[in-house]
Amino acid sequence: MDGSKGADGTPRDGNDEMGSNSVEAAGRNGQDAIGPEVFDALRRVSTATITTQLFARGLRNAFMAGLRPLNPAFTRMVGEAFTLRNIPAREDLDVLSVFKDYDHPQRLAVESVGPGQVLVMDCRGQTRAASIGGILATRLLRRGAAGLVTDGAVRDSPFFAQLELPSFAAGVCATTNLARHHAVDLQVPIGCAEVPVYPGDVIVADAEGVVCVPRHLAVEVARDALEQERLEEFIQAEVEGGAPLRGTYPPDENTLRRYRSR
Numbered sequence: 001m002d003g004s005k006g007a008d009g010t011p012r013d014g015n016d017e018m019g020s021n022s023v024e025a026a027g028r029n030g031q032d033a034i035g036p037e038v039f040d041a042l043r044r045v046s047t048a049t050i051t052t053q054l055f056a057r058g059l060r061n062a063f064m065a066g067l068r069p070l071n072p073a074f075t076r077m078v079g080e081a082f083t084l085r086n087i088p089a090r091e092d093l094d095v096l097s098v099f100k101d102y103d104h105p106q107r108l109a110v111e112s113v114g115p116g117q118v119l120v121m122d123c124r125g126q127t128r129a130a131s132i133g134g135i136l137a138t139r140l141l142r143r144g145a146a147g148l149v150t151d152g153a154v155r156d157s158p159f160f161a162q163l164e165l166p167s168f169a170a171g172v173c174a175t176t177n178l179a180r181h182h183a184v185d186l187q188v189p190i191g192c193a194e195v196p197v198y199p200g201d202v203i204v205a206d207a208e209g210v211v212c213v214p215r216h217l218a219v220e221v222a223r224d225a226l227e228q229e230r231l232e233e234f235i236q237a238e239v240e241g242g243a244p245l246r247g248t249y250p251p252d253e254n255t256l257r258r259y260r261s262r
């Protein structure tokens with residue numbers, strides 16, 4: 001990519017407070033190389049901005065439409081995806097006694113999510129049973145998880161409304177998971193709200209919802225998203241001050257000059 005321009009075509013200014021160099025260095029070594037400054041940057045930008053940055057790179061299906069935060073006081077979330085895939089339940093297999101096995105995939109998933117990771121569950125959009133409940137979510141919190149995401153439902157939702165763990169779901173349903181879901185695989189590619197999620201992708205959420213950033217794009221999206229928001233803050237102030245859209249949004253050369261010399 002042209003070093004002087006962001007992915008949305010807007011120029012970057014020089015005083016990048018995240019420090020582009022340190023960020024790019026952090027991403028060089030592949031799977032284990034996303035630096036904390038990248039997560040910090042993604043935590044500071046909106047999911048809307050991130051979807052624009054992904055769109056500019058050809059990715060149009062990254063936002064998990066329809067998922068809502070369960071505790072409006074805890075929506076900011078950034079972490080690597082730890083995935084759990086469910087298939088439809090079968091009555092003869094999915095009975096209460098399966099949980100006598102502490103290594104049941106649903107329980108194993110909860111006990112495997114690492115500090116800073118986000119448990120992302122594929123429930124095929126099926127909300128007529130819970131995918132997780134309050135006790136398991138509490139365990140995730142104690143393990144240091146960054147949050148949980150499901151395209152199914154949760155049970156114990158009044159508890160989730162108080163829980164200090166960012167949690168996003170497509171609905172609420174008191175019925176236990178076994179009624180609809182059979183947990184099968186951990187750490188495999190999944191679909192969540194029709195969005196592909198690969199283990200290790202970077203999951204970002206705010207009050208609007210959840211977006212999945214493919215891992216290999218996390219560094220540049222974080223960098224360019226910060227710059228997009230700086231510019232948009234300026235544009236917002238211009239529009240609040242009475243500026244018309246023409247020349248302002250998107251900014252023409254005049255507006256950009258004033259932005260750069262502010």
Ligand SMILES: O=C([O-])CC(=O)C(=O)O
Nearest residue numbers: 132133134135136176177
């Ligand atoms: O059966 C479940 O989904 C688990 C549950 O209620 C909980 O974790 O509190």
Ligand SMILES: [Mg+2]
Nearest residue numbers: 133134135156
């Ligand atoms: Mg419960």
